[in-house]
Amino acid sequence: MARRATVRQLAAETGLSVATVSRALNxxxxxxxxxxxxxxxxxxRLGRRAPSRRTDRATVYVRCPYLLTDYFGIIVSSIVETVELHDMDVLLNAGRAARDQVVLPTLPVRSSVDGAVLILPPEPAEDLAALRDAGFPFVVVDPRVPPPRDIAAVSAAHVSGARAVMDHLVRLGHRRVGIIGGPRDWLVTNARMTGYTAPLADVGVLPSPDLVCFVSDPTMEQGYQAARELLDRPDRPTALVGFNDKIAVGALHxxxxxxxRVPADLSVVGFDDSEIGRATDPVLTTVRQPLAELGRMAVTLLLRQLRGHELDALHVELATELVERASTAPAATGP
Structure with missing residues (x-):
């Protein structure tokens, strides 16, 4: 595999110390x-093909600037296990503190890194495009913004998953459905809103803006606060749909x-099929995402790039599955 300019070469080129160059790159x-x-x-100026003294064992940089909870933890664990199966090493950059680090411009010149998997990257599309133009191999898992052209990405089929949720609720007679969405600027939020809208439109219902809330961070606490706002309306919804299972659990509270009473008075649906949703009373109806498979597929796409293969499908969507449990029932007909 091609190697990149070393820190020592960059120090000689700029007249800076090795320590300063290292701090700038990191x-x-x-x-x-x-x-x-x-x-x-x-x-x-130096380009990306300078020699390195490393061995031929490749290293994959995994960036997940979020807490490694059940959702992100499953994806990261799957990536690490798959990378190790292919006799490669992993360099992990994770946690909320990682969000403030300038990382992407440094990857093409890190002689210790051969490719990357970026999970829900917070960087703008321009930064991803610059990394692509630098010729650095990488894959995005669950893009936060619409990925630029010629960037490999893998995600769950969010539109069809959200549509399955609303189809289920519409069949149960629900027409006033409260939606607690994720951050407004996330691609997944827009995709799921598209999926929620279609089944309601099919039965002649336009989603009311007063039944839609967006949260800045999809946590149980923010789900609780948003659900309070929706349930305190004079004409409250008969069902609530959460951006993820944590938000749905907040809605249950x-x-x-x-x-x-859930589901007699109010149906509640989550997304992800996480452990917390299986531990509630009643157990949550939710959408199962193939989280482990997202990680495995990301590594597969990266391996093909590292081996010089051309990718026919740049954005891969993996199927989701509606899991019907005890938190949904026919819409209540009276108070």
Missing amino acids: GHANVAEHTREAVLQAVG AARERGL
């Missing part, structure tokens, strides 16, 4: 912007607080 805050720019310009 996104440290105590590096002046003009210094960081000088290092990145040197990257462009808000319903119980108001004396509402």
Whole structure:
């Protein structure tokens, strides 16, 4: 596999110390912007094919700038296990603190890294395009923004998963359905909103804006707060759909607080099929995402790039499955 410019070569090119170059490449805050720019310009001059003293065992950089909870933890674990099956190493960058690190521009010149898997990357599309243009192999898992052209990505089939949820509720007679969406700027939020809208439109119902809330962070607490707002409306919804199972669990707490029986008075649906949703009373109806398979597929796409193969399908969507459990029932006809 091709190797990239080393830190020592960049230090010689810029006249900076090895330590300063290393800090600039790793996104440290105590590096002046003009210094960081000088290092990145040197990257462009030296190119990406400088020799390295490393062995031929490849290293995959895995970036997940979120807490490794059940959702992200499953994806990351699957990636690590699959990478190791292919006799490669993993360099993991994870946790909320990682969000503030300048990482993507540094990857093409890290001699210790051969490719990357980026999970829900918070960087703008322009940064992803720049990484692509640098010729660095990478795959995006669950893109946060619409990925630019010629970027490999894998995600769940969010539109069809959300449509299955609303089809289920519509069949049960629900017409006033409250939706607690994720962050407004996430691609997945827009995709699921598209899926929720279609079945309601099929029965002549336009989603009411007063029945839709968006949260900045899909947590149980924010789900609870959003559900309180929706359930306190004079004409409350007969069903609530959460962006994920955590939000749905928060909605269960808000319903119980108001004396509402689930599912007799209110149906509640989640997304992900996480362990927390299987531990509630009643157990959550939800959409099962193939989280482990997302990780395995990402590594497969990356391996094909590392081996010089051409990718016919750049954006792969994996099927979801509606899991009907005890938290949904026919819509209540009276108070």
